[in-house]
Amino acid sequence: MTLKPLLGTPLKRFLRDYKRIHPVSVELAAVLQSVEYPANVGSIFRLADAAALTELVLTGITPTPPNPTIEKVGRAKSLRVPWRYEREPSVALAQLKEQGYQLIAIELAEGSVPYHTFTYPEKCCLVVGHEDHGLTKATLAQCEAAVFLPMYGQGLSLNVHVALSVVVYHILHTV
């Protein structure tokens, strides 16, 4: 078989047909607890659109739209992804828990399990933290579980939007 590029209308039709036949079967939200860099927030908006997240909640010092870097990196997806700002992460987490979401931290913590071995519920909210400082002790204590990405080299972490993307796509195709 020779592989051939897919462009323009045929590409759009290909993706549209795929998602019609394989709709997303999970309710997946995300809380950003003081993610500091607009480029990461933009990437997460692009991911939120791609993965049809139900909601993105920005908290703490997380920059919010309108912001030129968020819009550029996020391909203007903040105009269509359901999002809101809530200063206190604890308030956002309590609300989401109340709505039936299981709160799952993406963090290396005592009690954290490899992300690919965890059994995710059909309604979960992923919680990610600051680029350098991760999640606070208080946020982590509010979460019901934590997962981490194994690191097979010398580095201790991947970028926050990359880690979130890996876990989101894993959940989309395993739950």
Place this chain on the structure above:
Amino acid sequence: MTLKPLLGTPLKRFLRDYKRIHPVSVELAAVLQSVEYPANVGSIFRLADAAALTELVLTGITPTPPNPTIEKVGRAKSLRVPWRYEREPSVALAQLKEQGYQLIAIELAEGSVPYHTFTYPEKCCLVVGHEDHGLTKATLAQCEAAVFLPMYGQGLSLNVHVALSVVVYHILHTV
């Protein structure tokens, strides 16, 4: 169970113990066919370290280390990840195929299958292309298979380093 942050030496020990018990069982390389932005190349170096890729081959107009953005975004991982530059992607792909790697494009193409449904061999080389133009027709024709990331929103793609990260971590934990 209360989740607690893991920092400093305990964190390093946690990751070191994990990778000792769960070593990477696949040989995974990647070819960048004219990935243009240094920030994406840097992210891919950080991923290559994290996932213990056997080799990263930069081709065409892909910027190469030393480059301040690649080093910063890549956390200086170009100093430890095995990489080389080869101007012609076709030459790099032929060499890797000769070494026993199956060449798998990450691209929306005629004949492309969802990345999570593909049966990956134990030795594979992922091939990614330019941020806007993707893989050329010639590169795509040289690949033995192509996989794509389903897009469940309005956008037609994720960033190249994000797509590569999702596929790499999927292969690490399924092959």
